[in-house]
Structures are given as structure tokens and as C-alpha cells.
Amino acid sequence: MSFINIDDLSFSFDKVKPVFRNMSFRIEESSMIVLLGENGKGKTTLSRLILGLLQPDSGNIFINNINVRNSKLHEIGKLVGYMFQDVTLQIIENTVLAEIDFNLPQDGKTIERRDYLIELFRINELMDKFPLTLSRGELQKAVLVSILATDRKFLILDEPTSSLDIKTCEILKEQLLIMNRKGTGMLVFTQDAFFKNLLEKEAEFYWINDFNIKPY
Numbered sequence: 001m002s003f004i005n006i007d008d009l010s011f012s013f014d015k016v017k018p019v020f021r022n023m024s025f026r027i028e029e030s031s032m033i034v035l036l037g038e039n040g041k042g043k044t045t046l047s048r049l050i051l052g053l054l055q056p057d058s059g060n061i062f063i064n065n066i067n068v069r070n071s072k073l074h075e076i077g078k079l080v081g082y083m084f085q086d087v088t089l090q091i092i093e094n095t096v097l098a099e100i101d102f103n104l105p106q107d108g109k110t111i112e113r114r115d116y117l118i119e120l121f122r123i124n125e126l127m128d129k130f131p132l133t134l135s136r137g138e139l140q141k142a143v144l145v146s147i148l149a150t151d152r153k154f155l156i157l158d159e160p161t162s163s164l165d166i167k168t169c170e171i172l173k174e175q176l177l178i179m180n181r182k183g184t185g186m187l188v189f190t191q192d193a194f195f196k197n198l199l200e201k202e203a204e205f206y207w208i209n210d211f212n213i214k215p216y
């Protein structure tokens with residue numbers, strides 16, 4: 001059984017114009033999938049469906065054999081690290097450090113990795129700041145550090161580089177590759193040509209077309 005199994009999924013917001021129609025797609029445990037698609041084709045909608053934040057009109061989505069219809073986000077969150085396209089929607093704490101530490105086991109190895117990532121992404125000076133005062137790029141970096149430090153089996157990243165500078169895109173790519181080689185699966189939604197090129201030789205590429213996912 002695949003790690004994510006999308007089975008005959010149909011979805012529309014208004015019951016008239018479909019976003020997905022009879023779409024089936026499987027993602028294996030440690031794969032690296034990049035999903036492209038023009039604006040408004042349904043990338044963010046798909047990430048919400050997979051996380052169980054939207055309900056399919058018909059069909060089912062399973063993560064690790066669990067039907068997301070019957071699960072809560074905090075349960076799915078134990079398996080999947082996710083980054084929203086609008087990262088402001090996932091901020092819950094009052095400081096960047098508290099945000100990174102939310103749900104992070106406080107054992108020595110995890111803290112060491114957290115501190116390494118804080119250094120690597122050059123956000124050391126932001127730890128005491130209120131997250132929503134950060135620049136878009138700084139906030140994306142903070143959320144990425146929190147996700148990468150948490151060490152989930154699978155990552156879903158919706159436009160993770162939309163505000164990142166070139167150097168940080170390269171750092172992110174390296175970290176994703178290291179994690180992927182150790183077995184972490186990932187589904188990355190992007191329309192960033194630079195980031196897409198960085199992943200060209202590493203990932204499998206698909207795109208959303210005709211209300212379905214097709215090889216790119």
C-alpha cells in the first residue's frame with residue numbers, strides 16, 4: 001500500500017466547476033514528488049484535501065492506510081509535516097522559538113538538530129520576535145526550520161520558496177535531499193522555476209491538468 005493513496009477523488013467548491021474529477025494518484029513512502037500547475041488549478045486545494053481540511057465530494061484519500069475523512073489534523077500531523085502556501089495561517093505561538101518548539105521533542109538530539117537548522121537558515125537573531133512581524137521570507141524560513149526539525153515521515157510543502165532568496169532555496173534543496181535519502185517522502189507544490197530546476201534531477205514531476213494529475 002502506498003503512503004498516500006488518492007482513490008477516485010472528485011471535488012468542487014461550488015458543485016458546478018470541478019477542481020478534481022475522478023482523480024487517482026499514489027505516492028510511495030520515500031518518494032520526492034514535485035507537483036506543478038498553473039495558478040488556480042488546484043495545488044493548494046489538493047494539499048488541503050490530503051490533510052483532511054476539505055472533504056471530497058466523492059472518493060477517498062488514505063495516508064498510511066488511514067482514511068483522512070475520519071481523522072483529525074493533529075493525528076495526520078504526527079505523520080506529515082506541512083507548510084501552507086500562506087504560512088501566516090499556521091502560526092500559533094508568540095515567539096519564533098516557541099513556534100519552532102511547538103510539538104518538538106525536547107531531547108538532546110532534536111535540540112541539536114533544531115539549533116543546527118536555525119544556524120543554517122540564518123534565523124538566529126529572530127528567535128525572540130513575534131512571528132507575524134517577520135518578513136515573508138523570514139517567516140517561511142522559520143516555518144521550514146520547524147518542519148524540518150520535527151522529522152516527520154512525509155512532508156507536504158505548498159510553494160515553500162515563494163519568498164525565499166536564491167541562497168536559501170539552495171539550502172532548502174540540500175536539506176530536502178538529505179532527508180529524502182534517509183527515507184522521508186515529500187510532495188512539493190511549486191511554480192518557482194529556479195527551485196524546479198534545482199530539483200530537476202532529483203524528483204518526479206507531475207502537473208495538474210484536466211482536473212487530474214499527469215506526468216510532466
Ligand SMILES: Nc1ncnc2c1ncn2[C@@H]1O[C@H](COP(=O)(O)OP(=O)(O)OP(=O)(O)O)[C@@H](O)[C@H]1O
Nearest residue numbers: 013019037038039040041042043044045046085191
Ligand atoms: N474557498 C474557496 N471557495 C471557492 N473557490 C475556491 C476556494 N479556494 C480556492 N478556490 C478556487 O479553486 C481553484 C483552485 O484553487 P487553488 O488555491 O487550489 O489553486 P492553486 O493551484 O493552489 O493556485 P496558486 O498557484 O495561485 O497557488 C481556483 O479556481 C480557486 O479560485
Ligand SMILES: [Mg+2]
Nearest residue numbers: 043044045085
Ligand atoms: Mg496554491
